[in-house]
Every structure is written in C-alpha cells, then in structure tokens.
Amino acid sequence: MSDEGVKPFQSALWVVFESEFRRLVRSRKLKVLFLVTFFPAFIYLLSPNASGTGVDAMLKAFQALMLDLVPNYWLGIIGQLIAIILMSDLLAGEIDKGTIRVLLARPVRLSVVVAAKFLAGLGALAVLFGVPYTVIWLYNPVVYGTGADGLWKGLPDFLLALGATLLVLAALGALAMVISVIITRPLYASLATFGIVFLLQFLLPQIPYVKNPERYTLGYQTVVLLKAGFDKVDLSAFVGNSAYTAVFFGVVGALFLAAAWAVLVSRDFPD
DSSP: OOHHHHGGGOSHHHHHHHHHHHHHHHSHHHHHHHHHHHHHHHHHHHOOOOOSOSHHHHHHHHHHHHHHHIIIIITSHHHHHHHHHHHHHHHHHHHHHTTHHHHHHSSOOHHHHHHHHHHHHHHHHHHHHHHHHHHHHHHHHHHHTOHHHHHHHTHHHHHHHHHHHHHHHHHHHHHHHHHHHHSOSHHHHHHHHHHHHHIIIIIGGGOTTSSSGGGGSHHHHHHHHHTTTOOSSOOTTSOSOHHHHHHHHHHHHHHHHHHHHHHHHHOOOOO
16 A cells, blocks of 8 residues: 555554544443343344334334433433443543653643544444434334335434434543543542433423523433424424534534533643
C-alpha cells in the first residue's frame, strides 16, 4: 500500500480512537454489559407475539416495541447506568492509574485525546445497543412475512431508533466524562454522575411548582425524538419539536466535552 493511502488514517485522532475502541471491545466489562443490553432482543426472539401480517403491521409493531423498550429499558435506569459506567472510565481510569502522563507525553493535543476517547466510548455504545436493535430489525420481516420489502421499509425506523439512542447517550456520556475528570476515581465518578441524573429526572417531577415535569426526563425527550418518523402510533400526547430536541442534545454534549477538556487543561499531573 502506498504512503498516500495510509496517511489519512495516521492522524492522532484515529490512532487514539482505534486503540481505545479496541481496548473497550475486548474488555470483559463490555461483554457483561452486552448481555444486559441484548436481553430484550433475546426475549423478543423467543416470543415475538406477532399481531397480523404485512408491512403495516410489522412497522406498527416495531414502533410500539421500540417506544416501550427504548425509553423504559435501553435509555431507562439500566441503559443510563451502562453509558455512565463505560464513559466514566475513559478519562478517570487514565488519571487514577497514572497513565494520563503517558498520553500527555506523546505529541497529541489534549483536545484530540478527549475527542478520540469520547468517540471510542460512543462507538462501544453503538455496538452494545446497535446489535440488539439490528437483531429485532432483521427478525421482524421473518415474523410478519414481509421479506426483503419489509426489511427495506423498516430501515428508516431502525436508523431513527438507533440514532436517537446514541444522541441521548452521547450527551449523557459527555456529562459522565466531565464528572470523571473532577472526581477521578471511576466508581465514584459513575455514582456521582448517576446521582445527578437521578436528581434531575426523578426528583424534579415531584416538585409541584414545575409545569409538566415529565418533559424533563430522558425517556420523554427520547419519544419526542422518535416522533420524527414513528407515524404508525399515536404520539400526540408528547409535546416538543424533534429537530429542536436533537439540536439541544447535540449542543449539550459538545458543551460537556468542552468542559471536560477545560478541566483537564487546568489540572496538573506531576510525574
């Protein structure tokens, strides 16, 4: 292979990303977390409970299933914990073990390290959540007898569900990374992050002076995101604009990443 073909893949961002992603994919932690995320798909494989045949029935069933599982399981307490545990360790693990100094000794910008580790963590989350989503998407046409046509027509709903999940997880993971560079023990950082998320989501709705408090939960806003394409089910009770919600999560995630970088820049890591 010529040097010209290699150069695009030799950037510092790619090197750090590839190394971190490989480490995460090969870790025992990811294998255990995968069993947790795959569990609903496994149950669906055993008992799909088909309600009719044809593309319309398949799409309606897929959307109803995702509206039940995504906000309540994959992005519920279990999914949030998985994202927080995984993302909290990316930087805090390096600081806690002292290997952050090895990274800083390399000719790599700190901003590149933060971005690459974030992308690697998000890539690992895409594997954890993408595999069960893919299994359900591939199995649905078999259950409803729609063949390749059902597979193709179900693709937009599958991509929307996965995209909305990763967008929410990206913002949550970026928050975990901010906390992890302040509280540099991965376990404590995970607990602190989940405590913050818990307070915002589960205690806020109990305040009588907050109008429509259910809108401030990740589950509610996830459904708002899914409104962009889930047209086979009635989501009129969920108020909000999908595009604005997507921009909000994207901006919040970027701000959290910038904050993580700023905290790292201000820290001193003695030899």
